Amino acid sequence: MDPAPSPIRTICCIGAGYVGGPTMAVIADRCPGIQVTVVDLNAERIAAWNDPDLSRLPVYEPGLDAVVGRARGRNLHFTTEVDAAIAAADMVFLSVNTPTKTRGVGAGQASDLRWIEASARQVAASARGHTIVVEKSTLPVRTAETVKAILGAAQQNRPEGDRRQAKTFAVLSNPEFLAEGTAIGDLEAPDRVLIGGEDTAAIESLAGIYATWVPQDRILRTNLWSSELSKLTANAFLAQRISSINSIAALCEATGADVREVGRAIGTDSRIGAKFLQAGPGFGGSCFQKDILNLVYLCRHYGLDEEAGYWEQVVTLNTWQQDRIARMVVQRLFGTVTGKRLALLGFAFKADTNDTREAPAIRICQNLIEEGARLVIVDPKVSVSQIVTDLGQPPSDADGGWQAASSPLEAASGADAVLILTEWRDYATLDWGAIAAVMRRPAWLFDARAIADAAAARAAGLNVWRVGEG
Numbered sequence: 001m002d003p004a005p006s007p008i009r010t011i012c013c014i015g016a017g018y019v020g021g022p023t024m025a026v027i028a029d030r031c032p033g034i035q036v037t038v039v040d041l042n043a044e045r046i047a048a049w050n051d052p053d054l055s056r057l058p059v060y061e062p063g064l065d066a067v068v069g070r071a072r073g074r075n076l077h078f079t080t081e082v083d084a085a086i087a088a089a090d091m092v093f094l095s096v097n098t099p100t101k102t103r104g105v106g107a108g109q110a111s112d113l114r115w116i117e118a119s120a121r122q123v124a125a126s127a128r129g130h131t132i133v134v135e136k137s138t139l140p141v142r143t144a145e146t147v148k149a150i151l152g153a154a155q156q157n158r159p160e161g162d163r164r165q166a167k168t169f170a171v172l173s174n175p176e177f178l179a180e181g182t183a184i185g186d187l188e189a190p191d192r193v194l195i196g197g198e199d200t201a202a203i204e205s206l207a208g209i210y211a212t213w214v215p216q217d218r219i220l221r222t223n224l225w226s227s228e229l230s231k232l233t234a235n236a237f238l239a240q241r242i243s244s245i246n247s248i249a250a251l252c253e254a255t256g257a258d259v260r261e262v263g264r265a266i267g268t269d270s271r272i273g274a275k276f277l278q279a280g281p282g283f284g285g286s287c288f289q290k291d292i293l294n295l296v297y298l299c300r301h302y303g304l305d306e307e308a309g310y311w312e313q314v315v316t317l318n319t320w321q322q323d324r325i326a327r328m329v330v331q332r333l334f335g336t337v338t339g340k341r342l343a344l345l346g347f348a349f350k351a352d353t354n355d356t357r358e359a360p361a362i363r364i365c366q367n368l369i370e371e372g373a374r375l376v377i378v379d380p381k382v383s384v385s386q387i388v389t390d391l392g393q394p395p396s397d398a399d400g401g402w403q404a405a406s407s408p409l410e411a412a413s414g415a416d417a418v419l420i421l422t423e424w425r426d427y428a429t430l431d432w433g434a435i436a437a438v439m440r441r442p443a444w445l446f447d448a449r450a451i452a453d454a455a456a457a458r459a460a461g462l463n464v465w466r467v468g469e470g
Ligand SMILES: NC(=O)c1ccc[n+]([C@@H]2O[C@H](COP(=O)([O-])OP(=O)(O)OC[C@H]3O[C@@H](n4cnc5c(N)ncnc54)[C@H](O)[C@@H]3O)[C@@H](O)[C@H]2O)c1
Pocket: 014, 015, 016, 017, 018, 019, 020, 039, 040, 041, 042, 045, 082, 095, 096, 097, 098, 115, 118, 119, 122, 136, 137, 138, 139, 176, 177, 178, 179, 180, 286, 287
């Protein structure tokens, strides 16, 4: 029989990123009796988490500042002292990055697990007594085997004569389903919490933490492999819906149908559901593409080539949608954008985040830069230095260059077109009369999010293209 679950008093989370930071902040907020320490090798990031000015946290998420403000210094700590935090912890979350491999076997598809391995080795070296190790990162199915093997070697690696208490470990999978921009709401009221494992006491220790604020029927327990695979599968299904609706958007444009009407018509079927049917410039973010490619790689690894091809098509269609939008802009601007000023509204991969990882804006901008356009980019949360990194070139006013603007009106000044790429709420209420007045005619609005007031833009004399509108 498994021993009774022991209450958790100290948590260490390795990785103070978009997941580690908000997730641990909510746990600390909801469980004042648990000391939570978030560690990272990146000293700059840790300093930002400790910044007394809560508007300067390294992750922008609505509501995060209030949660951090309540818990930080009380039972929520951010530090670079990784080993000490692991040694003090009853439970260690691994919340490190797992990007797609860029070289070697599986490059372009498989997950790069070097950070998971390094953090597991650090836990193996620094843990004391019994430690529950929780995979919070998104991982290929069966990664827990690797984590267990590394932790298991901790005992064997002990120097002879080491009389300290033996180290023991339990490994759990507890993937995170938060979406950026709504992370705090998702964490405070999740659809479900998923815990995979073999050790019942460990599972119940972790379930006990969540049960502080999550109803029991939303805490799902599975085996390790189902838990790991469920995370990849959830993202694959969500991304598949976006590629599906984007493919229909193109057909709507060609036939006179309207993708929003089609979305509403199919979304009211309770078997389909209304969510994730917004056509747009393609999905971005650090997860969807990486996780589907990982699924593709796993299918191929297990000899399931047809399945691999099926899922791969979701990513292919997404890239096609981004290229299609850039091509369409060029085509409508008389086949050339060389030397033309184009205002780009929104650079983040979705609204309410400063994250630009895999943002569709990056590829669309690169395509337009390649065509010689002069881009003027504005985003309420993305820094100029981030855009420099993403586009791989500093601002310039040359053909094939980009500059930053501080408002949509400034970006539109002298422009032939405004292109909306992120659905920031402010873009729904832009003053099209004022914008049209400063643009060069004939002028266009290309609304890849279908968020702007198209009637007002048309009334102001702009030509309007909206994604999915025939
Ligand atoms: N971003 C999301 O919305 C989201 C949602 C659900 C799941 N995930 C998954 O969660 C994981 C983390 O994602 P993220 O967006 O927070 O990544 P991130 O890059 O923002 O953060 C990861 C952090 O881990 C740190 N790190 C790496 N190795 C370390 C080590 N050995 N010791 C200490 N720190 C180390 C890095 O410095 C970095 O700050 C990924 O597997 C991702 O797929 C992400």
